Amino acid sequence: MTRMKRASELLQIAVPRPVRLAGLVAGALLAVGLPGALPAPAPAPPPAEGGKLVPIPIQLPKPMFEGTPQNVKVPNLQKPLGRPRDPFLAPAGVTNVGKGKPVTSSDMEPIIGEIDQVTDGDKKGADGSYVELGPLQQHVTIDLGATHEVFAVLFWHFHKTPRVYFDVVVQLADDAAFTKNVRTVFNNDHDNSSGMGVGGEMHYVETAEGRLVDARGHRARYVRLHSRGNNANELNHYVEVEVFGRPAK
Numbered sequence: 319m320t321r322m323k324r325a326s327e328l329l330q331i332a333v334p335r336p337v338r339l340a341g342l343v344a345g346a347l348l349a350v351g352l353p354g355a356l357p358a359p360a361p362a363p364p365p366a367e368g369g370k371l372v373p374i375p376i377q378l379p380k381p382m383f384e385g386t387p388q389n390v391k392v393p394n395l396q397k398p399l400g401r402p403r404d405p406f407l408a409p410a411g412v413t414n415v416g417k418g419k420p421v422t423s424s425d426m427e428p429i430i431g432e433i434d435q436v437t438d439g440d441k442k443g444a445d446g447s448y449v450e451l452g453p454l455q456q457h458v459t460i461d462l463g464a465t466h467e468v469f470a471v472l473f474w475h476f477h478k479t480p481r482v483y484f485d486v487v488v489q490l491a492d493d494a495a496f497t498k499n500v501r502t503v504f505n506n507d508h509d510n511s512s513g514m515g516v517g518g519e520m521h522y523v524e525t526a527e528g529r530l531v532d533a534r535g536h537r538a539r540y541v542r543l544h545s546r547g548n549n550a551n552e553l554n555h556y557v558e559v560e561v562f563g564r565p566a567k
């Protein structure tokens with residue numbers, strides 16, 4: 319309290335009171351978050367030297383259903399935001415460097431579709447636009463071809479109908495086998511049933527917005543996404559994975 323009082327006394331001298339108060343109120347709201355809002359998104363990556371942060375160029379597919387249904391019965395489920403996701407900021411020039419990049423999978427013979435559909439740019443929710451992998455734990459791995467600074471991973475498992483996928487884990491690594499410099503940037507496996515540690519993220523309903531994970535500018539060549547079935551069946555699906563980054567210097 320003493321510090322705050324001192325600060326306000328100083329501020330009265332420094333600037334006209336009404337202006338400063340408006341700023342303080344706005345700052346306080348930002349600090350505590352709006353009532354009922356989801357936890358604040360992970361902070362944007364630090365600005366590159368002299369670089370300006372701009373929204374990454376996300377192009378969303380057409381929604382296949384309105385809003386986010388409230389009747390999905392899954393524990394630890396994130397409440398829908400109720401509005402479009404905030405823009406995600408990254409240095410200017412960051413693009414989807416995952417597009418068209420080679421993909422491998424724990425299931426190279428999908429039940430439906432082909433593995434290369436993961437990065438083919440088709441994000442539609444309809445049948446024919448997703449690849450269906452086998453049951454239990456499966457993953458896909460994207461090879462960016464060279465080390466990149468990765469700022470965000472944006473992915474759609476399935477968005478024809480609302481679903482929740484389990485044990486969603488997103489990792490970055492320096493090698494294709496994921497033995498070198500493995501970093502986990504998202505994990506909602508609450509009971510470690512997929513064996514990569516207990517994850518603190520919540521379950522979420524898949525929509526046409528996809529799921530955006532902050533990768534904080536980590537340098538990596540390989541991006542891997544795990545899942546372990548969903549609330550409708552035990553299979554695993556991918557419509558598209560996008561990796562927003564830029565070549566590492």
Ligand SMILES: [Ca+2]
Binds near residue numbers: 435438557
């Ligand atoms: Ca696709």
Ligand SMILES: [Ca+2]
Binds near residue numbers: 484507509511
């Ligand atoms: Ca689990």
